[in-house]
Amino acid sequence: MKEHHYKAKITWTGNIGEGTRSYQTYSRNHIISITHKPDILGSSDPVFLGDISRYNPEEMLVASLSACHMLWYLHLCSERHIVVVDYADHATGTMIESTDGGGRFKEVILNPIVMINNPKQIDLAISVHNDAHHKCFIANSCNFPVIIHPVCLVQGA
Numbered sequence: 001m002k003e004h005h006y007k008a009k010i011t012w013t014g015n016i017g018e019g020t021r022s023y024q025t026y027s028r029n030h031i032i033s034i035t036h037k038p039d040i041l042g043s044s045d046p047v048f049l050g051d052i053s054r055y056n057p058e059e060m061l062v063a064s065l066s067a068c069h070m071l072w073y074l075h076l077c078s079e080r081h082i083v084v085v086d087y088a089d090h091a092t093g094t095m096i097e098s099t100d101g102g103g104r105f106k107e108v109i110l111n112p113i114v115m116i117n118n119p120k121q122i123d124l125a126i127s128v129h130n131d132a133h134h135k136c137f138i139a140n141s142c143n144f145p146v147i148i149h150p151v152c153l154v155q156g157a
Helices: 057-079 119-135
Strands: 009-012 030-033 040-042 084-089 092-097 103-110 112-116 146-148 151-154
Touching: 057 084, 057 092, 057 103, 057 112, 057 119, 057 146, 112 119, 119 146, 119 151
Parallel strands: 103 146, 112 151
Antiparallel strands: 009 030, 030 040, 084 112, 092 103
16 A cells, blocks of 8 residues: 655744733734645634635635545546546535534535536546545545535537
8 A cells, every 4th residue: 555645834923922822812824835835824714713815724625625526537537538628616515613612524515517528428427526536535534424516518518
C-alpha cells in the first residue's frame, strides 16, 4: 500500500493586543501556507466571530470534497472515452452544533452539472459519479454522508 504525505503550516495572525484574554478579544484570522503555493487567508465562520472575507475550515471541507470528486470524475471519464467539456458543482454542507459548543458535519451534498459532447453517453456519464465517489480520498475519510445529485447535459443541445 502506498502512503502519501501532506504538509501545511497554519499561522495564527489574530493577536490584536490581548491574546486570548476573552472570547471577544482576539481575531480568528490565520494563514494557511503550503510550500510553493500561494497562501490562503483563513478565519472562522462569522457566526463564531470570524472574518467573512476569509475562508473557514467548514467551507474548505465542502470545497475539498467537491474538488476531489470532480478530479476523480474527470479521470474516470477520460478512461471511458467520455468527453467532458464543462463541469461545475454547487456543493453544500450542513454542520450541526452540539449543546457543549462542539459539532460535526451532518452531510455534504454535491450537485455537479456536467456537459458532455455525446448524447449517447448520458447514462454512462451519470453512472461514473458513483465510481468517482467510491474512489474519492476525501469522501472515504468522512464519517458523514456525501450525497451526489448529478445533472448531465449535452453540448449544443
